[in-house]
Amino acid sequence: MQTPRGLFISFEGIDGAGKSSHIAALADAFRAQGRTVTQTREPGGTPVAERLRELVLHEDMDALTEALLVFAGRRDHLRRVIEPALARGEVVLCDRFTDATFAYQGAGRGFDTGVLASLEQWVQGDERQPAGQLRQPDMTLWFELAPEVAAQRLAAARAPDRFEAEPAAFFARVHAGYAQRAEAAPARFVRIAADATRHAVWQQITAAMVRRGWLAIMVAAQAGPR
Numbered sequence: 515m516q517t518p519r520g521l522f523i524s525f526e527g528i529d530g531a532g533k534s535s536h537i538a539a540l541a542d543a544f545r546a547q548g549r550t551v552t553q554t555r556e557p558g559g560t561p562v563a564e565r566l567r568e569l570v571l572h573e574d575m576d577a578l579t580e581a582l583l584v585f586a587g588r589r590d591h592l593r594r595v596i597e598p599a600l601a602r603g604e605v606v607l608c609d610r611f612t613d614a615t616f617a618y619q620g621a622g623r624g625f626d627t628g629v630l631a632s633l634e635q636w637v638q639g640d641e642r643q644p645a646g647q648l649r650q651p652d653m654t655l656w657f658e659l660a661p662e663v664a665a666q667r668l669a670a671a672r673a674p675d676r677f678e679a680e681p682a683a684f685f686a687r688v689h690a691g692y693a694q695r696a697e698a699a700p701a702r703f704v705r706i707a708a709d710a711t712r713h714a715v716w717q718q719i720t721a722a723m724v725r726r727g728w729l730a731i732m733v734a735a736q737a738g739p740r
């Protein structure tokens with residue numbers, strides 16, 4: 515049988531936007547269609563990158579250190595997990611990728627996006643990519659939610675990490691950072707109106723997959739967040 519083309523889908527949004535349960539549901543839907551799915555996350559996804567994640571989420575550091583650590587983890591993650599899975603024709607569902615670095619370290623912390631762009635080149639533009647191209651997701655689902663609503667959801671959900679403890683103004687900047695990335699890459703970004711019921715959010719996600727011909731309508735209708 516012919517190997518299907520690998521698919522790389524990332525999920526983005528401010529903390530509390532509601533990504534987590536939908537990633538698992540989408541993984542189930544792709545599996546129901548016979549695809550092999552690698553479900554992963556950033557920072558993290560490999561033993562090295564998971565150790566870096568612990569540092570980034572819990573230790574005090576400046577924005578350049580954060581950026582270097584998330585890109586170091588990303589490099590390891592790409593080489594060990596993402597690229598091999600795509601080469602095997604799998605579906606890679608990744609909870610956050612480089613857009614998060616531009617949104618959190620760039621817009622949120624106010625760090626130089628020119629430096630982030632050159633780290634992006636180093637990490638995502640190596641010898642395995644066609645000349646001048648960077649590895650980017652085939653699609654990025656941006657869960658768009660007002661920071662106040664996300665904060666209310668999080669307050670009820672879990673103890674905050676270093677980012678989740680940031681004030682509303684930080685998340686307003688992160689939100690603006692995502693908006694800028696979405697505007698710069700309209701073919702890749704799909705905006706999900708996340709201020710809706712789980713079912714309505716799920717319908718937007720599956721509609722985007724069906725439009726691209728990645729998921730059959732029947733499979734999409736039968737799956738959903740648990």
Ligand SMILES: Nc1ncnc2c1ncn2[C@@H]1O[C@H](COP(=O)(O)OP(=O)(O)O)[C@@H](O)[C@H]1O
Pocket residue numbers: 527528529530531532533534535667668670671708710711712715
């Ligand atoms: N559509 C929704 N409506 C209301 N609450 C939601 C919705 N989606 C998720 N939640 C809740 O909001 C909180 C944050 O969701 P989560 O999926 O952990 O967000 P993220 O992974 O984007 O940080 C959780 O308590 C979750 O149960």
Ligand SMILES: Cc1cn([C@H]2C[C@H](O)[C@@H](COP(=O)(O)OP(=O)(O)O)O2)c(=O)[nH]c1=O
Pocket residue numbers: 529555556557571584609610611612614615616618619675677678
């Ligand atoms: C990938 C990435 C995440 N982050 C931040 C955003 C999130 O607050 C945090 C972890 O993301 P996430 O996995 O969404 O957290 P949780 O498991 O609590 O849902 O890391 C960055 O600051 N830069 C990055 O490049």
